[in-house]
Amino acid sequence: MSKSLDHDPIFDVAIIGAGVVGCAMARRFTLDGAKVVVLEKAAEVLDGASKANSAILHTGFDAPPGSVEQSCVAAGYAEYLDIRDGLGLPVLKTGAMVLAWNDEQLASLPALVEKAHQNGVLDVELRSREALLEAEPALSPNLKGGFVVPGEYVIDPWATAHAYILQAIANGAVLRRNAEVLGGVFEDGIWDLEVTSGAVRAKQVINCAGLYGDVTDARLLGQAGFTIKPRKGQFVVFDKPASELAGAVLLPVPTKTTKGVVIFRTIFGNLAVGPTAEEQESRTEATTETASLHDLRAKGIEMLPALAQFEVTTVYAGLRPATEHQDYQISQDVARNYVSVSGIRSTGLSAALGIARHVAAMNVGVAFDGGPIKNPIIPSADRLSNYHGRDWEDAGHGGIICHCELVTKREILAALNGPMAPTTLQGLKRRTRVTMGRCQGFYCTGALSSLTQGYLDPPIGEDDE
């Protein structure tokens, strides 16, 4: 293990993992005045669970009342709506409907509404089958009934987390990518972390390692109080015109283990059906499966018959960092200045800001030099929403490179040359949406291979001498 040199800075806080939770954590602690370092083992941020989700901003109406999850989702929801204008983050105010397709589900609705009210989501209301069909005429007439959750919205899963970490960086946080935390010792109030990219010292460690929460706890504390059980979710994304079939997010009646297959508009203008819920061993392999995709498509058509006419744009899969417990696993080792933020299973995008506040509040007694930043810099987020202004609409964009998603040369170069520049095609996709439309790169891969030359590893192509 390499010994850190004395002139190395000692950070107030080292955050392990730059998923949406780590990104929100970095923002919170930076704004609170801490000197923060974020250590991410992948080449890009959002390489774990946060890479692929449904991007619904949940109210927490269906969370177990009194759970940590419920309070973090509620707080995260409120803070998101509070700060999103300033950060330039979009919201699609869809609202949601929880739909019953048989008598058993119908009978379970009143209890779910009651639970929502208990959770403080007071605008949740039962609706007749007729009222729901009038609001969403594309729904199958087999519908039995349901209730509305007006506050469930759709957001941008990537720009959101990117905005959090970019604000942290703009205000002094350090992000190290390709930096896996392998181990560490806590001595004299300082953590000495062994990191693949070189040692790091910090007064405090916050483990936000998502799918590796238990592994990371074990590496640093010697043990973990839970086991991560990855749960895969696959999705089918339909072409943009299909988005006219559903105004609201269409949720099924949830079961104990999953929110079930949802139909939702994405902020990028598509209509998606998913996710599945499949337990698996692998923490890295989020495969799509032919049979599940056909099944998802069929489920979508069952609920929205007109969906049968629409083309598929893409498919994807993500892994939820579930554990054997239902609630989040947030715990503190006071003696070792260590917080583990794990098991942020299926609501982390909504809850991230709330989780960060929750953890900051655990830190009573720890003061950061200078205190909270007075006038923090607020960088503007990537503008990728189909429902809000995009770069191509403004003059001087240098030409459109990705024709399906209308991604301009200007915004690609801005991402490649800006802060936290992507170094992989995956990363560039999440920052700009290149190749993510209907043709999936048929038209723009060639041009992109030249434009990104020298920026990406691996490159989109090697020079052919």
Add this chain to the structure above:
Amino acid sequence: MSDVLNCNVAIVGGGTAGLALATALRAQGVADVVVLERDVEAGGVPRHCGHYPFGIRELGRAFKGPDYARALVRNAKAAGVEIRSGVTVTALHPNARLGLNTAEGNVELQANRVALCTGVRESSRAQRFLSGTRPQGVLTTGALQAMVYLNGKRPFKRPVILGSELVSFSAIMTCRHGGMRAAAMIEEGPRVTVRNFMRPYAALKGVPLFTGARDLRIHGHREVEAISFTNRRGVTEMIETDGVIISGQFRPEAALLHASHLDVDAGTGGPVIDQYGRATDPSYFVTGNLLRPVETSGWCWREAGETARRMARDLSDPIGRVPFVCQRSVDPALRFVLPQRIALTDAAGAMTQMQMRVSEPVSGHLVAMAAGNTVMSQFIDSRPERRILTPMVSLSRLGQAQDVEVKILR
């Protein structure tokens, strides 16, 4: 920008069809013809088909795609066509009005007639619902060609080709040109899709061919590592490879249509047209591969010449909105029927032939029926991806406002 530009004929897409149409319109004496092309240069798909043979019929000798594309651009310019590249058409509005975007901003264009010529592309990996991980290095043939021929780039060294259409075989050539060697060609169907005479080609180049492959799966994390499948004997094969070329299964580039007032046909994936090549708004004509997947460049060129004559005639003597009947396949084995509408008029210049494709091998009598009358009949013996041409339904035998149903009597 509140300015509205004007022109006589606006052509959306400067590929083979758009350029041939523009040139032929000028030859018909039509003035003020503008081609709008979103790419940095006009020429369309042939720009990145670095192989022979293009242009034998239309230009009198065999060209490689890029030279052919340049020749079409030259001919169009010489004929007085205005080609504007770097212009993306973003919206189709009723009565020949277009929304355009350029690097300088948005503007609207009002024309007398619009022709849609946006061509076809291949289906993506996602659209095929393939199993496996999603690493970098899975490309369509078109994307590979653009990398190799337009950007001098090599995305992988030993890729596997999925599909066995003509374009799949052209991928072997593209690989060779770019210093890559195809590791295998895999077809999910029971046999190779292209006509048999093409088949030895793969063997000739030493590329193993697997037909009847099931349970395809892509492996690899950041980059492709292997592809596996169950072969026709039920045994799992695993081929190590660093890339996958997803070839064929063409579909019209109909993005603009879906967001517009024009009707789209689920069978072709392109716009609904009548026997004059007009979309459901008669100020819009359609030609080229946007009509249907898929024909050769030479075919599109010739078809565009006929479309030009119809457009020229319509500009001087408009057909306008006339009553029509719909025409559709009622046979699951018949993938599409083109045109999808028959305008009830005997105006001059109508197509004399209809185009169809089957989705499985069929032989039998193709019949079109309207109000109990047979309005067209022809024997066919065909397979998927083969062109089927039949005579146009006979207008005189069509009952008023009775839709035409087409099926195969086996």
